[in-house]
Amino acid sequence: MALAAEWLRRASTEDIALGLLRGFGGEGATVNGYNLMNGAQQQFSSEPDTVALVGRVGDAWAWLVANGCVGQGLHSSGNWMRVTQQGARVAERPDAALHLQAEKLLAGDLSPQLLRTAKPAFARGDFETAAFAAMKAVEVEVRTLSGLPDSLVGVKLMQAAFNTDGPLTDQAAEGGEREAMMKLFAGAIGAFKNPASHRTVHFEDPIEAAEIVQFADLPLRLLARTAARGI
Secondary structure, three states, rough: OOOHHHHHHOOHHHHHHHHHHHHHHHOEEEEEEHHHHHHHHHOOOOOOOOHHHHHHHHHHHHHHHHOOOOOOOOOOOOOOOOHHHHHHHHOOOOOOHHHHHHHHHHHOOOHHHHHHHHHHHHHOOOOHHHHHHHHHHHHHHHHHOOOOOOOOOHHHHHHHHHHHOOOOOOOOHHHHHHHHHHHHHHHHHHHHHHHHHOOOOOOHHHHHHHHHHHHHHHHHHHHHHHHHOOO
């Protein structure tokens, strides 16, 4: 085992897990959790905090299993497992833990419109397209439900759909709430859809891109509720 005791004491569980993963080999490499723990016990037996160090390795192994980086192989049995396709992909990325955190944000129940374009684009690592597609889905849904013409786009479409007498305005809501709803939709489109329409926007942070996709899910759910009440 190439993990140093001092590094184990200060590293995060994710970093230890990735260190182990990169030492296992590529996709399909066989690994044994029992042997891993036994090896850690032997390696750190002379350290004053042996139990804690072995525990850190155990935590990292649990992280790898929980995140689908190691899994059962066709011919493996007992404690033998294999490095999965996801595990191999994660091992190749210097920011692997960040990507996994971002993917978890989109692992829940998203609106169907986001499953068609935004989520697949995110899975490919095309974060700019994912963010744009998510907000485009909101724009398309607003136009579909409101029946407003194609000449209205972006913020102007949101304002027309949700103004005081707009086709998507909840007339039963209080005036301030109606205005806030219009600003919510207009702000979302103006901040996250319009810039990508006009220029190249670089999304280098997968967490930020995932949060934009996730944020688009809220107006889509609100629109579904509007459609359900018959507008």
